[in-house]
Amino acid sequence: MSYRHGGYRRRYRDDYDDRRREVIETPEDRLKTTIIKFGEVDALEELPGLDKQIRNHQPLNIPNVSEAFRISVTEQPYKIPFYAALLRSLYNASDLAEGETEAPVLGRLILEDFWKGFQGYLDKVAWRETRLCIQFFAHLTNAGLISPESMTALLQSFVAVLDEFGVSHGRAKKAALSAGEGLIIAGPVLKVHSPSSVNEMIAAIHTYSESTINAKWLVALNSKVSNEVSIPEGADEVLDSLLNALNTLNEGDFSGTADCIPQPYLKGEGAQTDLPIYDLPSVLVPPEIIEVEGITSEAGSDAQIKKEEWPEYYFRVFTTDVSPDPNTPAGYVIRSTLIDTIDIFEINRKECARLLLEYPKWNLPGTFKPKPGSTVEHEPIPDKDWQLDSTVLETILGVYLVLPESSQKSISYISLMTELCKLSPSTVGPAVGKSIRKLYSALSESLDVEVSRRFAEWFAIHMSNFGFQWVWKEWVPDLSLAVQHPKRAFIRRVVEFEIRLAYHERIFKTLPAQMQDPEAFVIPDQSPSPAFDYEDPLHPHHEAAQSVLNLFRGRANAEDVIAHLDTLKNQLEGADEGHANLDSLVRSIAVQSLLNIGSRSISHLLNGIERYLALLRNLASGGISSSGGYGNNEAKADILTASASFWRHNRQMVGIVFDKLMQYQIVDPTDVVNWTFLNGSVVGQLKEIEKPLNLSAFEWDLLKGALDKANGRVVIARRKIATLRKEDDDARARAKASQGMEVDGETKPDEQDNVENPALETALKASESLVREQKAALSRTLEGFISCLAPSTGDANPSPGSRNMIGEEAWNNRDAWGRDEWNAWETWGWYRQFVRAYAPYLRIYTNTLETVSFSKFEGVNDPAADLLKKLWHIATGQE
Template identity: 45%
Template sequence: MSYVARGYGGDRRRHGNYDRREDRRPVETEGQRIQKSIFKLGEAAEFLPSSELPVLAKTLRLSLSDNIQSISEGFRTGVTEEPYKIPYFSALFTLLLQPEPDEDVDNTIQELVQSVFNELCKSFQTSLDKLAWRDLRLTIHFFAHLALSKTVSASSMLDLLQSFLIVLDEPGVSYERSQAAALCVGEGLIRAGPILYQYNPTAAATIISTINSSFESAKSQRSLTRPVVRLHDMDVSGVDVFIGALLSTLQTLDESSFASLPPCLPQPHSLFPESNISLDIPAFIVPPEEIELGRSADEGTRRKELMPAARIRLFDDEISPNPSSPSGFIIRSTLADTINIFEVNRKECARIVLELPRWFTWGTFKEKGRAGPEAAVEESAAIMGWALENTILEVTLAEFALLPSPPQTLVYYFALITDLCKLSPQTVGPAVGKSFRKLYSLLGEGLDVEIARRFAEWFASHMSNFGFNWVWKEWIPDLALPAFHPKRCFIRRVIELETRLAYHDRIVKTLPEAFLASEAKCIHETPPGPDFDYDDPQHHFHEPAQSLLNLIRGRSQIDEVIQLAETLRSTIGDTVTLAPETSPDSVVRSITMQILLHVGSRSFSHFLNAIERYLPLLRSLGSTPDDKIDFLNAAGKFWQRNGQMVAIVFDKLMQYQIVDPSDIIAWCFHSSDRREASSEGLIGLQEWDLIKAALDKAIGRVSIAQQRVNSLRKEEEDAKAKVKAGKAELSVDTMDVDSTEANRARDLESNHKTISEALASALKAYSILTREQKTALARVLEGFVTALSVNATPSISLVIAADGWDHRVDWTQVQWECWETWGWYRHFCRYYAAQLKSYAVTLESGPLAKVLTAGDRAHSGMLVSEIWTVALGRGVNM
């Protein structure tokens, strides 16, 4: 306990006799105080812009001459990290140029403010060099608001937007780059539109037309990122994407000749006189996309291909703003930016987003008992009074549900929503419940399988933070649906995840009796533990398994264990009659794998120790793909009641190179006996998780190998240059050469040789891993093609037909499994599009050759081909 807390430190401090090491916090400098004052703008309990902005502006003017850099940094930080305050930052900057009549200031004030502006432009150039698109976009917002107050000239603002518009006309520009540039231009035009339209009425129409025409070719990819899927209906009209919402907003404003700003945007600049000084934004050129020289086309990086991102809607326009309306676009964009910026501090993010109404026009959100800010104009009829918490939830979940992958890790969104509930349980809690019910209602109505997977993880995680309390009785009628209906799959998945996060017995107590019945198949009667087949004395192979188990449990020498395994391989067929398709080798592999898992089932460390100790045993028993399938079958059966452990064991077997990623993929597609599926090759969530883990392992290995090759190439070039320089220093006359220099030259040559050999070895390893990655991708593609087109039955083909979807209430279990398999095929193509492009020629001449020439559009093979073509960005009109 602290002595100060007990009163002993008080006298010592009063007499100056205390250890100054107790207070070593650095003293805040004047520059830091200035930056903080800008960054903390408007965070008092009551914010009155008409009085507070002039006071802060006066304070900044008095310190301008000595703190230009600090003031500039304060504005830059505020603009790029607090986007909701940008209108107020721009008003503050405008006031810097307008000293009050009775204010005693230096005549050079305008030059000093110009210097601050120049520093901001330098920061903008730095962001441009790095292609930091979000910082660029938010700074353009700042410039646009300055243009509204005539602090920045309309001509230079228009030139800035047009410099980004040029990006859209670049040959071969990527979708990611073109979307980022279009958002910079479009969002700048939304805010500066009124002043730019006055300056050049035709410029706005030109900008809108250019953006629209640039994204026509990307429309087909919307079909792969729609949150709600109709396999028979590939029409992409009406699909809400970022660029689509931007264009709708711009067209709405253009129809009114940009007469005013969107009504949700505050206009603090209107509280003060217009600026009589106009600054010019310097000319900027957007640098080209960085292309890494020497990068192989086969590089298997983890990069995801950006596609037109479709957003999910959960609530009506009366509850949350329509993203295609001017106010809705700005509100949702500001919320999304804030959520992504504050990813480093979710608690602060939760606090800020709940206080967002103070940064929008009064009336934008429904608020109880709060007076509007002085900067607010009269409430407009266009302001709906939306529900803040529902809007926050919808925007957060729209980010969380983005396909192919969300901007942040899923756990961030889970934790953010939890913190929102803790800050305001009475208002956020009901919004969360409504979101649960809306997403659940979309299950079986076409909700994308990947979004359904994320939803299950969020639901289980959220329940774990609030006592696993849910109204499960609402879902009892859904237990009558087929076993693999999306709602049944969701319920099973959630209960499985909850069990992982708590205990089996605890979760059982939270569920109604209907969910515990064996016919409901929602939860196992016993906790998820191992199933050791050979522990039963009545089992045919109990005795040989016990003899091997005793050796392994006793940590016998590896040679002794291998010798016993070899003996069992030669004698096991003589003692027991085996099925025709079963060999003694297969039986021994199954026994060995289950014994190692049994010994290691006590804990994760026990499992790793057992596997590592007897790696030579496993390698001696199996080397062919069929042998490895035996290992996987044994592991899958041992942990059949615990899917998490199956994934962990498979991952470690890949890590120790007992099995290859392609072996696990083959097991997932062809080992249909492990589920109740009646059609081989159809996969569900558990199989997809294993397939994805195998692909990520193969891709990750190639990425690491590529990095090593690049590093060794650089070292090899440096070593070669040193050898060349060393030779140049040597005298032509070898008699005059100093022995030290000669030895140094030999050392350099030796080092160069060593590095060259290491590089040759790394290139060989890279080549092998690249082939392994290509094989894994081809194996997945072949599995999907075979299941969905080559072996498709009329019953399965009905899943992709319009009349089949209309009668989905009558679908059988196999048909729902087929629908889910189609969903994972779509996700495979869009999620790994970057890697698939690298091997497109090989894959199209191999697994896809059977379906690429299909002529009947209604045939499932044609749909397989179309999804593939769209994922690779070839613009098929669907």
Template identity: 45%
Template sequence: MSYGGGYRGRRSGHYDSRRDDRRPPETESQKLRNLILKFGEGSEFHPSSELPVIAQALRAGFAQNAPGIVEGFRMAIIEQPYKTLYLAALLTLLSSKSTAQTEGSNSDPAQVVFDELCKSFQTTLDKLEWRQIRLYTHFFACLTLSKAVSPSSFLDLLQSFLVVLDEPGVSYERLHAAAACAGEGLMRAGPALYSFNPIAVDAIISTINSSGEPHAPQRTISRPILDPNPLVLPEADVYLTSLVGALTSLRDKSFEALPECLPQPHTLFPEPTKLLDIPPSLVPPEEIDFDRAVDEELKRKELMPAISIRMFGNDVTPDPSSPAGFMIRSGLSDVINIFEVNRKECARILLEMPRWFVWGTFRGKSSNFVRAYLTASSPQTIVYYFALVTDLCKLSPQTVGPAVGKSFRKLYAFLGNGLDVEISRRYCEWFAMHMSNFGFNWVWKEWIPDLELPLYHPKRVFIRRVIALEIRLAYYDRILKTLPEPFTTLEARCIPDEAPGPEFEYENQQHPYYEPAQSLLNLIRGRSQIEEVVQFAESMRSNLSETVTLADGATSDSVVRSITMQILLHVGSRSFSHFLNAIERYLPLLRSLGSDPQDKLDFLNAAASFWHRNGQMIGIVFDKLMQYQIVDPTDIIGWCFDNAERRKRDDDGTGSPGTLSFREWDLVKAALDKAIGRVAIAQNRVQLLRKEEEEAKAKLTAGQTRVDDDGMEVDTNGVGRAVFENLNTALKARSILTREQKAALARILDGFVSSLVLQATVGQLDTLKPGHWDLREQWTQAQWQYWETFGWYRHFCRNYLAQLKSYTVTLESGPLAKATVTGDRAAAGTLMMSVWNVALGRGHS
């Protein structure tokens, strides 16, 4: 079959001989390896004629270059999965009658390559590298389809994955990965396996179908849209559900053929002369290492059911539960995941994916590649997806651009119709970043009628958030010019009345603290010695109450802390480096002004007041204060939940006390991530020192030791004692940081309880009751605020599930105990506990 039309190869472009001169010439082994990696990338691809030529070249050079050929197959399998069917056909050709044995060699190239690939597969299996395991399984499935691998050995491989599904207490991550290997392998080898053993095939589908049942309740808090009305709920994609649906559809037709979107190159060539057998293998158990680095746990945190939004119908994007739809989505996802390291190459390959499917599958439109990967937990960094869409638009603006615009409008329509707040946040960031890459051009007038909605309606929150992000990415005046007049009025409250900047309240000569503040400012600007500045601050603290009248509730200590923090920020407001220099130089000054929780709140209040028009700078300052240990993560979390006055001054309007906005959640998340990250660093340190301790013990056993003056056995270099002392210190540090992490989690839960239970009203509670969604057009501002805070609680429970599980008993007996209330507020507590129990896999929400 031919795949023509507009292909631009990787090496296309102007030939530069000087560039080639700088590269060493390719060896014969490298040429054969690249022959495998680059086949099919010409302007025309004819597998019936090209693959036999490649197979003959590989066979001719196999005796001297076997390692390079094996490496070419291995790399293509795990880095170019869109070629897997053709790779299987190529390996099959190596053992067919049409390519006779190499003269003077008794080895069978196909057997040698296959044996080496089986060894490589076993290595990935031992390391539990699930993506590579799944892609190798795809390759073996295609070999089974082409009758190069025995159905019995491949069936044994699939059944080894099913064993994982029956493991007691298996995590969703491991279950999901094993089910994907078994199900996707069956989908590709179904015709061969079903004719060989239909009973076993039915058993595989049944086992995969039932494997997700223990985690089914967790889908309720992973769903991207919380609207129980089936008439308005967009279809959501749950991976296992889609996989079982596609398999069932194929089974109902007795696996007569592959999904219609897949080419069948194996039918173009003779059958192989011999059957290959996959060696028996078992999936190793997942090791439980309590000293494993926490950052690794974060990278591969226990997943909840993966659910994504279906924004368009089956006439635009394929049904993910159909065989063809599942294959297409799976193929695109693999390319996106593999090429995260090179998004421009990823964009190029995505636009050329039609050549690797049956001609006509995509109806010649690149827009089918555009999908929003908006799940509860994204596999890659969100910015990568945003940048990838931008590159797709630049490569094919006529087709991808309109598709992106349709996606923006579709997601906007979901706002106020149950769209999860975390997905709304990602949507804001995607929209703003995309606008910054294309001149901030958008048809804002479409959304003018929405300015009549309540201030905290998700659409108005989105508009304010996007404009704030656009200002961050450009300039205030420039963004102002892109907006229609209705968005720029004070009544609309979409844009701040001034450009984001600092506000040093003590520069006003009418301020009661102006004179002492100016004196301290002059000392700091003059880079006075730290001792002199500390001494002046102490004298100012003792004299302040005698010279000026303090505001209600203020103390001389709190005033000095506020003045000092704002002065350091004022001196450092010229640039980020100025800010860091000022803070680092006068850290002893800040530490001398107090260290109890109330003292730290004074620092945070002063910083937030100084940068109240710039939420980004508040986050930066708070992060640095945590880094320099002026404040703790728990201090910031408490500040976010408790400081109602600051909420009334933020750029989102007059938020009621207890309401958690986008800005506040960003600060809470940053503080919690800081606490978790510190535990990760401490855990890594402990792990490293334990290895050194084991080495020291091994030397002790080998007799390479001596006894020091204190009777301590150390090695001949005297490092044994140092290792022991360092390990003891690291263990203590880890213990302290772990308590800090637990305290941060508890403080967040306590804040949510206060917000959702203690400040709830009966009217707000009705917001989240089934059947009340038909009345959402009548919701008040308070109800929408309650909805947003509940959304962040829901996201907190699923996003930090791994950490919450570690402290379940403490958290349930502490902050969550307050959720057990009676009266009108009981419904809020019941709802919180329901979400909590579902996140932990205990029941339904």
């Protein structure tokens, strides 16, 4: 009983402690929360009450209120016009006593403190927060609170970034968007104040945009193989859309701004018109903050590298009567606000989906069609009345399919689209179906291979969330296309993804009979499973493999397994007369036997690798009985081939095993790159359509995994070096400080000044080795693509179709293309993705890689070689 009572006392005491730890919300916190939640029901109706609540709050903490405004503006961009209206209301001097015309106005005090926060964003080069604050200032300029002179100067300071020497595209693009979007909003006032300044800013953005034509060509959403730099019709690039919107507004002296952006601060009765004008202080946009990711340059010095930013093309799904055209002012504003909302609420997809579907209440009434069953009706605006669900879905797909990679993980966008389908299945569902059909039809119109890969990933995950229901019979006629046509390749990849997410039999039953036919090459005739080459008792090496298997099952020591393999090799040498390479055979038996033990799950695989690391490293060293290093390329290739052969019916596991072999340093990334270019096609999903030396999405996944591993190791190594150096410097500083505090005032020389840190020396040597590995992986990848696409200098395994699709004329005749041409076309697409996705790393080693890889083309007249070099030069910033 005493224990029970003691337990009760302990429980009650813990509850009391929990209550003591509860955070008590202060009146200031409640006011801050109220400001942030402003407008959740009806912003215009709530505005007078919130204005009064802020004025009556005593004592009023101006920084607290200003912080609430900053949070609201930078995290709820769809509310910015209404916060401008709230601040304008707080500018009214009706609360001043008679004769206090010089007393500070509450709104003015909030704005001054808000500016301090904006300066903080600017100093940190927080571009999104900076841009949204500029939008807020632009609204306040329209409201008569900020002088047009200072607003013009603010925008000009961002336009000046475009003229900086060597400005990166990412920095220039963000500065142009900040200035351009501010100009869209404040244009009605600024055009009256200084037409020349407005025209000059638009011209500066246009000039910069024109200078990026090569970069635009490289990241356009099409994969036409041509040496001619051209932008496809209908392409939608963000800076081009901004310029089109600005030019449209400028032609009408920005009278159209009121037709695309809410301006609630210009409405209402009794508002003062003679408000004190605030002059924004002058600013200078600070230089870009570059993250040090630990890359060592060819000269051996530390180099700074950051993710490369390219022009952004957004895929258009619907016609302009369904979703707004982003090249119009209204369309651009809507898309920009939706994208900001998607980025800000990336951490909470449920809240993001809800806010996206509630977006019309923050826009002009009549912009979107009312929800089905809604009692609120608005008069449709001419040339608007768009469908909200289609607009939102098109925006998400646009940012998801941006090349060379999206700003967020793919799963973030896919999960958001799934959440939208759950919130409003009757309206979002049809929009999803139309989007899938639109993207599928674009596969025949040179849709980029990376876009196609992401499309397949989204489609498969979407099907898995909704019962794998799709009208596959719509695509049955496409089975008559060439077996490597993008549409047929897409169908196979989707089915492969769906099998990963479910199981073979279930997906098989969802397909029509025509696609179930083995001759259709859509789905394999067996489920993804291990393929142990020595399983069959009739296999000549079955007994040998079983002896190795028994050792693994009995958890024998690695040394015992190595000794057994030595004995096995000697036995086979006398008995097997037909095998060309007994070392390769023994490696294959050992690796496949170990993978067979680990085939039950990933944890079994990792346990097997970790238990027999010594064995695997011995196999990779080049000899069964050798205890040497890790330098035998043939042995490592044998290990990779045995692994790929064991999992040839499950290509996902091939990638996983390769990744683990690199993780445990049994093979290097360069080994995986070599193997992929030489042997990747042996892991065909369907053996009947194995292709020559070309790359599909599967081989690209292997290459990407190897390159990311090599680059990631260098990043980690350099960060470790930076940490060790900082710790070393701190230790030296502390030692000097302690010596300087001696009573006699004399300091002793720091005896450790010239002593090297052993840990730092080790880290530096490791980093040098990893940098060589990184450089080798990039170099081998480039050489592999050249061997595939331009084997004009006697390279082995020539690609028959690598030249037959170069040029517009060849593309127009693509209906006659066969397997080789489509294979080569896809390989060209992956080469484009390689140079643009890894451009930051390639630029570090440009001179070396270019000399080694492209020197063979000197004096050679070859369109394939010319195209290879052109894409390389654009990616590395030489064109």
